Amino acid sequence: MRQIVYISTASRALAPAEVDRILTVSQANNRRDGITGLLYFDGRRFLQAIEGDGPMLDRVLMRIRADDRHRAVVLLSDRSVASREFGSWAMASRHSHDDAEAFLAQVSRLVATASPNVRGTFEGLAAARRAA
Numbered sequence: 001m002r003q004i005v006y007i008s009t010a011s012r013a014l015a016p017a018e019v020d021r022i023l024t025v026s027q028a029n030n031r032r033d034g035i036t037g038l039l040y041f042d043g044r045r046f047l048q049a050i051e052g053d054g055p056m057l058d059r060v061l062m063r064i065r066a067d068d069r070h071r072a073v074v075l076l077s078d079r080s081v082a083s084r085e086f087g088s089w090a091m092a093s094r095h096s097h098d099d100a101e102a103f104l105a106q107v108s109r110l111v112a113t114a115s116p117n118v119r120g121t122f123e124g125l126a127a128a129r130r131a132a
């Protein structure tokens with residue numbers, strides 16, 4: 001099982017409906033492609049973990065990179081994991097009016113089963129956003 005984590009920046013202010021659409025399409029595709037993971041969005045940055053079959057992840061990553069709703073896609077890790085760290089496909093997104101603590105708690109819940117490194121990456125970004 002292969003797992004990739006990347007970070008990117010929204011190319012412009014995305015309306016909640018646009019973010020919802022990314023989630024809906026990703027959810028349908030990922031179910032079809034056997035991909036699990038987590039998409040984090042705090043209004044500015046995306047942080048995403050995707051895991052699944054190796055060659056399939058290459059294809060998904062190619063589609064993701066080609067999407068002009070975000071830019072500066074930087075791979076943070078690309079490794080093989082003994083088994084899935086995310087049981088399903090989920091998204092944590094925070095809109096400007098959402099409570100920072102509640103968002104951090106939501107992210108922590110979603111990464112509870114991930115390895116310490118991956119957990120730290122997600123929680124670290126959420127905590128940094130809370131402080132900013």
Ligand SMILES: Cc1cc2nc3c(=O)[nH]c(=O)nc-3n(C[C@H](O)[C@H](O)[C@H](O)COP(=O)(O)O)c2cc1C
Nearest residue numbers: 022025026029030039046050060063064067069070
């Ligand atoms: C931040 C971000 C994350 C995305 N994550 C996924 C994903 O996990 N799986 C996926 O299939 N598409 C994802 N997409 C959407 C793809 O970029 C693309 O729009 C979609 O795969 C096209 O699907 P279609 O070829 O079925 O129309 C993501 C897009 C963005 C901007």
